[in-house]
Amino acid sequence: MAPGFTLPSQDGSMVSLSQFLGKKTIVLFFYPKDESYGCTKEACSFRDNYEVFQEAGAELIGISADDQASHKSFASHHKLPFILLSDPERKVAGLYNVGKTMGLIPGRATYVIDKKGVIRKIFSSQFNFQKHIEEAIKIVKEI
Numbered sequence: 001m002a003p004g005f006t007l008p009s010q011d012g013s014m015v016s017l018s019q020f021l022g023k024k025t026i027v028l029f030f031y032p033k034d035e036s037y038g039c040t041k042e043a044c045s046f047r048d049n050y051e052v053f054q055e056a057g058a059e060l061i062g063i064s065a066d067d068q069a070s071h072k073s074f075a076s077h078h079k080l081p082f083i084l085l086s087d088p089e090r091k092v093a094g095l096y097n098v099g100k101t102m103g104l105i106p107g108r109a110t111y112v113i114d115k116k117g118v119i120r121k122i123f124s125s126q127f128n129f130q131k132h133i134e135e136a137i138k139i140v141k142e143i
Helices: 037-048 050-055 068-078 091-095 129-142
Strands: 006-008 014-016 025-030 058-064 083-086 109-113 119-124
Touching: 006 083, 025 037, 025 129, 037 050, 037 058, 037 068, 037 129, 050 058, 050 129, 068 083, 109 129, 119 129
Parallel strands: 025 058, 058 083
Antiparallel strands: 006 014, 025 109, 109 119
C-alpha cells in the first residue's frame, strides 16, 4: 500500500494522496531539483504525455524538496499542467524509500498507484529520464 501524505502544492493548497484514492490512478514521481537538466527533461516529457495519462484516468504528481515558489516558477516556465508538491525535509521521499544517488543527489523514482492505493509499479533511474514516462504509461494503460 502507498503511504499516505499531505504536502503543499505550487499554488499553496494542501494536497493529500487520499483525495485521489477511489477516483484516479496516481503517477507519483520524485525528482531531485526544479530547473535542473534531467528534471526539466523528465517533467516536460510528462507534460508532453499528460493527455495520455488523463485519458487513462491517471493524475500526475511530482515531488521534490524545492519550495512552493520554486515549483510555481518551474511549472509556469515549462507550462506543466500537473501538481508539484514540496517535501523540503524529504519526509515523504523517506516514506517511499527514495534515497540519494551516490549519497549526494536526491533520488529519482516513479510510482504508479492504483485507485485502491496499491503500488503497482516502481521505477527508479537517476539518468534514464524517458524510461520513467514509458514505464508509467505502460502500467497506467494496463490498470
